[in-house]
Amino acid sequence: MRVNDIIKEYYIDPKYLSIYRILYCCIVMFIIGLPSYTWISGSLNYLFDPPMFSIAALFDKFPAPWFFIIITILNLSFFMLMFLGVGTRWTSLFFSITCILGHNFWYSFGKIDHLILWYLAPAFLGFAGWGKYFSINIFKKNYLLHEVRINTNAMLILLFALSIGFSMFTSAAQKISGGWLSWSGEGVRFNFLRNYLSLNRNNLLTEPLLGLQNHLFWKFMDYAALVLEFGFILSTIRISYFRLFITVGVIFHILVLLMFNIPFYSNLIVYLIFIDWKLLQSKWGLQILYHAQERLIVKMMVCLSVLLTSLWGLLLINKTYFFTFPGLLEFVLGIFSIPNSFEVSLSLFFLLVFIFTVYMVYCHIELYIKKNNKIYTGGHSNV
Numbered sequence: 001m002r003v004n005d006i007i008k009e010y011y012i013d014p015k016y017l018s019i020y021r022i023l024y025c026c027i028v029m030f031i032i033g034l035p036s037y038t039w040i041s042g043s044l045n046y047l048f049d050p051p052m053f054s055i056a057a058l059f060d061k062f063p064a065p066w067f068f069i070i071i072t073i074l075n076l077s078f079f080m081l082m083f084l085g086v087g088t089r090w091t092s093l094f095f096s097i098t099c100i101l102g103h104n105f106w107y108s109f110g111k112i113d114h115l116i117l118w119y120l121a122p123a124f125l126g127f128a129g130w131g132k133y134f135s136i137n138i139f140k141k142n143y144l145l146h147e148v149r150i151n152t153n154a155m156l157i158l159l160f161a162l163s164i165g166f167s168m169f170t171s172a173a174q175k176i177s178g179g180w181l182s183w184s185g186e187g188v189r190f191n192f193l194r195n196y197l198s199l200n201r202n203n204l205l206t207e208p209l210l211g212l213q214n215h216l217f218w219k220f221m222d223y224a225a226l227v228l229e230f231g232f233i234l235s236t237i238r239i240s241y242f243r244l245f246i247t248v249g250v251i252f253h254i255l256v257l258l259m260f261n262i263p264f265y266s267n268l269i270v271y272l273i274f275i276d277w278k279l280l281q282s283k284w285g286l287q288i289l290y291h292a293q294e295r296l297i298v299k300m301m302v303c304l305s306v307l308l309t310s311l312w313g314l315l316l317i318n319k320t321y322f323f324t325f326p327g328l329l330e331f332v333l334g335i336f337s338i339p340n341s342f343e344v345s346l347s348l349f350f351l352l353v354f355i356f357t358v359y360m361v362y363c364h365i366e367l368y369i370k371k372n373n374k375i376y377t378g379g380h381s382n383v
Contacts, residue, residue, distance in 0.1 A: 007151065036072050075095065085298075103119075165234075171229050253268060253350075280360075
């Protein structure tokens with residue numbers, strides 16, 4: 001298979017990417033919330049221990065408070081402009097840049113999480129065309145849609161797929177260097193017990209698995225994790241293979257949540273880019289969104305952005321939330337004093353992604369059966 005053929009497989013129509021942009025921003029606004037970096041300025045400088053290869057390593061201490069206030073406000077502004085489709089290519093890029101810059105200092109306390117993918121995605125998708133539709137510019141006279149080259153679109157999406165694969169590959173490489181290939185070791189079980197005993201992480205599958213001492217089971221879990229994480233980057237050679245790994249990846253991340261109480265929501269957000277949009281179009285008729293309903297949807301987007309910007313602005317001024325601007329669902333649950341409101345909203349997100357994944361798998365199986373029946377009957381119906 002030629003390289004150009006591989007690249008073209010990753011082309012996603014800007015109509016679908018624009019729908020994904022709305023979905024992406026709504027997940028952030030309702031579930032995840034936006035990061036706020038203002039809390040970092042109150043930290044003591046002796047805690048400053050940035051990674052060697054990072055922007056923060058160029059500093060010898062935390063910058064002044066005004067630096068984090070500016071980064072936070074810019075990040076919020078670029079996000080809202082990106083959501084509304086204003087200069088989307090550049091506002092998406094600058095949103096990613098402010099996130100990366102802020103998180104460089106966020107990670108200066110010696111702990112690095114694995115959530116980079118969700119705020120890296122706009123840097124790729126902005127130039128791939130996810131701002132072409134559902135933009136506030138639709139209300140301008142003589143508004144012209146900017147053209148997006150097919151090769152540019154496909155190359156950027158393939159590069160992001162490779163970024164996902166590389167992030168999984170680095171995780172596999174660390175596990176291999178830690179001895180997960182050794183038959184005598186039980187990497188998954190070790191981390192499972194460490195999370196439970198040392199970090200007091202308890203979840204749905206914790207109790208059933210605590211007493212399980214079957215070595216074959218735990219080694220299967222070790223090797224399955226390695227195959228998945230290492231195979232991700234190899235699967236990018238075909239979009240169909242990559243989608244298969246994404247499907248298994250959804251199940252993998254749900255198991256990680258249920259066993260270790262670690263929600264890798266960043267991966268689930270970006271996996272949604274690579275769904276079979278054409279199949280979904282045939283099932284749901286998505287074209288109605290960017291024809292008859294586009295202006296109505298943009299008006300609703302404006303109202304939502306005004307509401308949320310006002311809320312987050314008040315929280316920033318009052319310093320109610322130091323770590324994040326909360327998602328709307330978390331905020332509402334907090335009003336009713338529901339404990340662990342962020343975890344509850346994340347669990348709902350994981351459940352919805354799982355249901356959608358099962359639905360898409362069912363649609364693919366149904367399509368496969370129909371194609372085989374058509375071939376078997378010579379293109380004629382059995383009815």
